[in-house]
Amino acid sequence: xxxxxxxxxxxxxxxxxxxxxxxxxxxxxxxxxxxxxxxxxxxxxxxxxxxxxxxxxxxxxxxxxxxxxxxxxxxxxxxxxxxxxxxxxxxxxxxxxxxxxxxxxxxxxxxxxxxxxxxxxxxxxxxxxxxxxxxxxxxxxxxxxxxxxxxxxxxxxxxxxxxxxxxxxxxxxxxxxxxxxxxxxxxxxxxxxxxxxxxxxxxxxxxxxxxxx
Numbered sequence: 031x032x033x034x035x036x037x038x039x040x041x042x043x044x045x046x047x048x049x050x051x052x053x054x055x056x057x058x059x060x061x062x063x064x065x066x067x068x069x070x071x072x073x074x075x076x077x078x079x080x081x082x083x084x085x086x087x088x089x090x091x092x093x094x095x096x097x098x099x100x101x102x103x104x105x106x107x108x109x110x111x112x113x114x115x116x117x118x119x120x121x122x123x124x125x126x127x128x129x130x131x132x133x134x135x136x137x138x139x140x141x142x143x144x145x146x147x148x149x150x151x152x153x154x155x156x157x158x159x160x161x162x163x164x165x166x167x168x169x170x171x172x173x174x175x176x177x178x179x180x181x182x183x184x185x186x187x188x189x190x191x192x193x194x195x196x197x198x199x200x201x202x203x204x205x206x207x208x209x210x211x212x213x214x215x216x217x218x219x220x221x222x223x224x225x226x227x228x229x230x231x232x233x234x235x236x237x238x239x240x241x242x243x
Contacts, residue, residue, distance in 0.1 A: 036100035050082040080128030127156030131212035152212030159216030
């Protein structure tokens with residue numbers, strides 16, 4: 031079966047999100063709560079919060095993006111590292127992407143009992159940015175804007191700038207800091223496990239600039 035990890039993540043996320051929607055008890059136990067993580071040592075929340083979502087639209091968008099990018103990235107990891115190691119590294123990217131994405135919130139809200147977060151956006155950002163490292167010229171579309179694509183590396187710059195700006199403003203209920211941190215982790219993890227990607231990434235971008243300008 032192709033993409034076993036991607037499909038497993040989608041299935042687990044769907045089941046846990048359904049349970050969290052139908053049973054508030056599960057949502058309260060699975061949310062990323064920096065206060066409970068620090069004061070009650072409920073470290074599992076660093077992972078469980080990445081598998082539940084605020085409604086089915088939130089779930090659908092995250093899982094759609096994960097599937098569109100993850101199905102190619104998972105096969106890329108398998109082709110580079112072999113089947114077993116490729117799956118392990120891909121799963122590690124996703125799971126640690128959840129953790130890394132929550133580090134800023136964990137520090138900032140460690141003594142705030144009413145703060146909580148949820149969603150896979152940070153881990154999905156890690157998947158997207160890892161894929162961009164392998165194919166920086168691949169056009170990326172914007173959801174709800176048909177037939178509009180920009181090169182992946184340009185999307186990456188705009189995404190980081192936007193996430194940083196919105197995180198500093200803090201005027202909505204979206205954890206933009208988690209998006210930023212997840213994206214950065216995807217970049218760092220990919221370079222760490224496959225160092226040649228950095229040279230390949232820059233070579234493709236320089237070639238693009240030479241062709242365009």
